[in-house]
Amino acid sequence: MAFHEVRFPANLSFGSVGGPERRTEIVTLTNGFEERNSPWAHSRRRYDAGLGLRSLDDVAALVAFFEARRGQLYGFRWKDWADFKSCAASKKPGPEDQILGTGDGLARVFALRKGYASGGAVYWRPIVKPVAGSVTVALARRPVAEGIDWQVDVATGQITFADPVPEGEVVTAGFEFDVPVRFDTDRIQTSVASFQAGDVPNVPVVEVRL
Template sequence: MQAFHDVSFPLSIAFGASGGPERRNEIIQLSSGAEKRNARMAYSRRRYDAGAGIRSLDDLYEVMAFFEARRGSLHAFRFRDPFDMKSCSRGATPASSDQVIGTGDGSKRRFRLRKTYGEGADAYMREITHPLASSVRVAVDGSEIQPSAGFSVDPATGEVVFASHAVPANGAVVTAGYVFDVPVRFDTDQLNASITSFRAGQIPSIPMVEVRS
């Protein structure tokens, strides 16, 4: 049975990966020479290849064990995207004001984390489902809330859950900052490893693809 394993792909190897978001658009050229373009996917999907992250035999053995434990492509897991892993820019520290995640109505307790790319009507809003729970910072109308006093992070959905005594008031803007992982699975059922010297080895390709629940 397929499942999500709440474990992280080795970070040191992930940071050597290549990849990024994928879109699927249908482009039809009309007889007039004009184009008609349609989005075939409402959300982007990320693909990665961590083969370049293998730098030692220890790395090789670690990935082989991780692959076996996931039963190849059967079970999904966490992957830290080296290019996009924070609510803020890569070099900054997440702040509670980074991303607007909703507006209170006086009774709503659960707010899904999200990250916005671009501005205005053309902005793309991405749901974040696997934050690093300890990194999540939250503010209501600009005032930061401490986790111990007002909120928690649901490990199953990644949502911010306010305590009953700290529910945001009607019209209150809820913002958040965080570090996050991408849920992925291996996009292959075979790894081709080789030992190139006494202390070095390689796995030329370790493809992974984002999964959506």
């Protein structure tokens, strides 16, 4: 899939509205009971980039970004201000935030992920667009050095260790991350008069699978 490793201007995404979307198929049986199934293993996020615009300069920046991505053609990074850390919003990411897996003495590659837990259930979200310079890693609660013990591919979210992780050692990580998205429209409509009157354009953005 065509993707540009560039982030939508963070000052424009601040104030936008959006969040996760699920797809659930519900069949009501003749006895009144329901059968529910989801064809999606992972949620998909949608946002409205238009709500972050505050000036005509912002509109110009949006149009330039839209044109450079050729509308819906190229994906890009998006900062979800409500969910962009491996930890709570009020905290700073640390190397023990998220469990990536347990070593078996052979594996060297582990994928970044974030767990969402509630009521004994947990959903593990794949993180494929970590922010460069934000990732920290620990083995068995011992911080390990980037560039010496491990490396991260910020385009895929894969952590690769220099040596296989010893059997039984838990791999954890902390990070900031972006959401891979694309514009969900091939047209942006705005005018000076309507914008000055407080009418901002609707600019839908949708998460893409990579």
